[in-house]
Amino acid sequence: MSPTVDDLRNEIRQAVGRYERVESTAFTKEALAAICDAVDYDIGTNGLPSKPQMRAGILWKIGALEDDDPERAERPLRKAELESVASALRDE
Template identity: 40%
Template structure:
């Protein structure tokens, strides 16, 4: 059986040194920044970048979007989460 969205998110959290969550929850700003670091994405700007910008950078880095300019900024869907997990070599096997 394929992993759930929650299981994939938690695998990504664990692979980036973040705590797994018991309940279903989207990534926080800090978790997105940890994903960017794991993917070796240089986060631009002073301070913390916006969640929108980080989602776009992640999508472009793992090949979900052709470029940063064409990348969607919405929350990640299951197939996108799987691509991110593959990109950081996170395993959602139970």
């Protein structure tokens, strides 16, 4: 049986030192920032960028997007994208 979206999110959270969530929720800005750090996407030091910017950066760093254009990551990560992120974090 393949993991659910919630399972994948929690696996990713744990891989970057965040806590598991019982309820189904998308990543917070802080969790996205931790994932950015884990995949070596530089978010700078002047506050956190937008969620779409961080999602695009994560997907770009793992090879799922050609660039880090936030317009290509306006919505929460889909299951296939979560699987790719989880796989990239497992490989590190």
